[in-house]
Amino acid sequence: MRKRKILVPMPKSRFYKVMCKNCGAENIIFDRASFPTKCKVCGTQLVKPTGGKVEVINAEIIAELG
Structure with missing residues (x-):
């Protein structure tokens, strides 16, 4: 069998929605x-x-976003 060529590669990085343990506020951060x-x-x-x-x-x- 032949491997299919990936035309548009997907990025390996993600954004995370996190909650602060001290105040409970939600923040969006980059995983790298x-x-x-x-x-x-x-x-x-x-x-x-x-x-x-x-x-x-x-x-x-x-x-995990995106």
């Missing part, structure tokens, strides 16, 4: 961010960049 993302309401650092995907530290992932 290179800069620490903070909560819009309380200013707590939500994710830590690791060189690839981010490490979610003070948040809970609610949904």
